[in-house]
Amino acid sequence: EVVVRKTIADGELQVARSRKATFIASDPNVEGTVDEVVLEVWPRVQRGNNLIVAKSKDTVIILRRDEMIVNGPVRTEIVGGGGLTPGSGDKGAREDAEKEDPEVSVKDSKTTVIDAAKGAIFNRLDPVTRHREMFFEGDVKIVDNQFDISCETLTAYMRFTAGEKGLQKAVASGVPGKRVRVERRAEGGETQ
Numbered sequence: 001e002v003v004v005r006k007t008i009a010d011g012e013l014q015v016a017r018s019r020k021a022t023f024i025a026s027d028p029n030v031e032g033t034v035d036e037v038v039l040e041v042w043p044r045v046q047r048g049n050n051l052i053v054a055k056s057k058d059t060v061i062i063l064r065r066d067e068m069i070v071n072g073p074v075r076t077e078i079v080g081g082g083g084l085t086p087g088s089g090d091k092g093a094r095e096d097a098e099k100e101d102p103e104v105s106v107k108d109s110k111t112t113v114i115d116a117a118k119g120a121i122f123n124r125l126d127p128v129t130r131h132r133e134m135f136f137e138g139d140v141k142i143v144d145n146q147f148d149i150s151c152e153t154l155t156a157y158m159r160f161t162a163g164e165k166g167l168q169k170a171v172a173s174g175v176p177g178k179r180v181r182v183e184r185r186a187e188g189g190e191t192q
Contacts, residue, residue, distance in 0.1 A: 069122075148183045
């Protein structure tokens with residue numbers, strides 16, 4: 001196993017593991033190129049308590065500056081209430097997630113799990129707002145203690161400016177023939 005440790009712009013340590021890692025140096029003769037680390041064969045990346053895990057041997061994760069690009073099926077676990085709602089994490093949903101992929105354990109009671117069949121992009125900087133964005137694509141399923149969402153794509157707009165951290169808003173989209181489905185759990189266990 002290859003282990004790659006990298007400190008990103010906000011001082012947070014990012015630890016990546018895979019069976020193969022390729023370092024691609026930026027080309028000094030081509031403007032805009034940057035160093036990249038390409039992780040292959042069951043890659044996974046941990047940032048703080050959050051975990052990004054390949055759901056296929058063929059999934060590739062690319063680390064580029066502060067961005068992370070995932071090509072292929074991926075599971076994201078946002079731990080400790082940093083998910084889409086405060087206090088995220090339904091016990092039944094966590095157990096289902098663990099059954100689906102026994103190597104990934106979702107233990108924290110405040111965990112949001114996001115599965116995407118085609119891939120994801122993390123920490124992309126919006127040059128205008130200076131906020132970070134996350135994109136998930138392909139039969140996206142979100143499991144949270146307050147609701148579950150099924151959609152084709154999900155874009156999460158995050159605040160990472162001084163004094164402001166966390167989710168600003170999330171936009172789920174469907175495709176023709178497949179709508180966005182939101183199941184909300186109200187107090188008392190009723191599902192809407």
